[in-house]
Amino acid sequence: MVAPKITAQEQRKIEVILTKWTGKLTWSTLVKKVELELGIKTTRQTLCTYIGVSASYKNRKAQLRGASPSVYTKITASDVRLVEQIEHLKAEVEVLKRNNAEQLRMIERMLLNANVIPNLDLYALVKRRPEEIQKK
Secondary structure, three states, X not given: OOOOOOOHHHHHHHHHHHHOOOOOOOHHHHHHHHHHHHOOOOOHHHHHOOHHHHHHHHHHHHHHHOOXXXXXXXXXXXXXXXXXXXXXXXXXXXXXXXXXXXXXXXXXXXXHHHHXXXXXXXXXXXXXXXXXXXXX
């Protein structure tokens, strides 16, 4: 049976998990964490095929190699939840910024490529579509 493809939103969630990862990181632990947190049963080979997930894994692995253990202090359960929420949001913002930058580069590349096509009106490419115009 063929495993279902991972959607873009699921990829983003996996990248968030990787961005806030602490402790030893291996593909097998990542696969287990993805199954536990997201309910996605997948394999290392499948995760490796997604460029964003693979790049996030490599980046986080490199960061963890140089990381020293953090100092533990006495904190409450609510503090832990708040810190986890902050880390999750920071990781999500980082992933969204990276995706945004990639999309902007793609748009710039498309416009530059369209600019070299003879007799192509760039204004026709960016004009409003009839379905975007609101009826009054």
